[in-house]
Amino acid sequence: NSGGGVIQNFRVNNLLIDKDKNDRIIGVRGTKRNKDYEFFASLTIGAGGVNCPVSKTIITDIYKENFIDKEHWSSAFRQYWKGIKGVNYEKGAIEFHYVDGVIPGYFWIFPIGNEMCNVGLGITLKDLKNKKKKLKELQKYIIEERFSERFENASLMEGSGKSWQLPLGSPRKSRLKPRRMFANGCLLIGDSASLVDPFTGEGIGNALLSAKIAIKHYTKNKDNFGDYNGEEYQKDVWNNLGKELTNSFKIQK
Ligand SMILES: Cc1cc2nc3c(=O)[nH]c(=O)nc-3n(C[C@H](O)[C@H](O)[C@H](O)COP(=O)(O)OP(=O)(O)OC[C@H]3O[C@@H](n4cnc5c(N)ncnc54)[C@H](O)[C@@H]3O)c2cc1C
Structure with missing residues (x-):
């Protein structure tokens, strides 16, 4: 209800991480016209595409998982x-x-x-x-x-x-199936969440759908969006897309 805004030509450089609160993502730091800014949020959503700095940070730095499989x-x-x-x-x-x-x-x-x-x-x-x-x-x-x-x-x-x-959305052998798409206080959508169809190479529809699902989960848990809520989001995305992505993976193979 407090409105929102779009800032053009703003480049996200790093995540703001609260180390004392279980590596909670509390916002982003970035640059516009050589000036640095910090923004704080109850949920940070990474939507920066294939090389999204948000997904790189949570997957590589926080969870020490494989960014490129x-x-x-x-x-x-x-x-x-x-x-x-x-x-x-x-x-x-x-x-x-x-x-x-x-x-x-x-x-x-x-x-x-x-x-x-x-x-x-x-x-x-x-x-x-x-x-x-x-x-x-x-x-x-x-x-x-x-x-x-x-x-x-x-x-x-x-x-x-x-x-x-x-970045493909084919199922991994891990419990999470697609690549990780959440952290404490943070979600990933679209290419940032690695959701491109492995057979057709299409990613626009899956990006839009993941955004819709992300907003649904945020609306339900906006006061304290933690790891658990993130995992629920990931499961929901997989329930919606898993069958199609798994079939596409089989055809691709
Ligand atoms: C040549 C080409 C053809 C394609 N053809 C199709 C097709 O026909 N059908 C289809 O479904 N899919 C297609 N895809 C895939 C599709 O484009 C992607 O899956 C889709 O765009 C993903 O959307 P997204 O919003 O997650 O990421 P993107 O569309 O990549 O958007 C990410 C945005 O984040 C911004 N960004 C990145 N880093 C930062 C940063 N540090 N700070 C601030 N902003 C940042 C970028 O400038 C960009 O605007 C194609 C891809 C390519 C490259």
């Missing part, structure tokens, strides 16, 4: 190509190809309008480690050796190549 972390590369043969531009279907020499990584093609296609490749870090070629070279190999006919008259949009990382 190579089996549950994908690397992806995409380019834009024009004029690929055999693409259904009207229906806009997405193609996934599982190509010998690249499996269990996958190659995709989907139209984005004006005869242009998003063409890319995704693979977990664990599987990439076993390949002799890196992502960009693997994509070149697929296009030139395996899909040469379809790319015969296609042209690459110069400068469109981009690589990125996807």
Whole structure:
């Protein structure tokens, strides 16, 4: 009821941690235009994406757990190509190809309008480690050796190549299943909570859903949001997404 606000161009640098209260997260410290600020809150929610400083701090520094598990972390590369043969531009279907020499990584093609296609490749870090070629070279190999006919008259949009990382929501062997998404006084949502679908690489829907669930749990326990409430949040997220993420993990494998 006391309102809220958005501060643009504010960079979170560290968490404020109360060591005397069981490492309770009590806020954030950050910078805007070279000036430092501190903000205190009854619950801090990490939503800073794949390299969120909130999730790095709680997972690595506080719980001494693994931030990047190579089996549950994908690397992806995409380019834009024009004029690929055999693409259904009207229906806009997405193609996934599982190509010998690249499996269990996958190659995709989907139209984005004006005869242009998003063409890319995704693979977990664990599987990439076993390949002799890196992502960009693997994509070149697929296009030139395996899909040469379809790319015969296609042209690459110069400068469109981009690589990125996807923190996957596939189930771990640990009790928590996905990666930890809470600490005392703190929750993580979206990529910060490692919730990207391991098969499709999609993370927007899961990010929005986790935010909705986080707010539900905060509303119920706003006076003293502790570890226990955080674990309840994580279980709730897994109850909602676990089946789909587990299926996607099986298909990915
Ligand atoms: C090229 C690409 C294509 C993708 N395509 C799809 C797709 O088609 N469909 C799909 O569902 N998903 C897709 N994804 C994945 C999707 O983008 C993410 O899963 C989703 O954006 C996660 O949302 P988020 O809010 O958790 O994180 P983000 O969208 O990454 O937002 C994090 C925000 O936190 C800010 N931030 C980071 N660090 C700090 C800091 N220290 N201080 C303050 N702010 C900070 C960032 O600037 C950013 O605004 C794609 C990802 C990429 C990279």
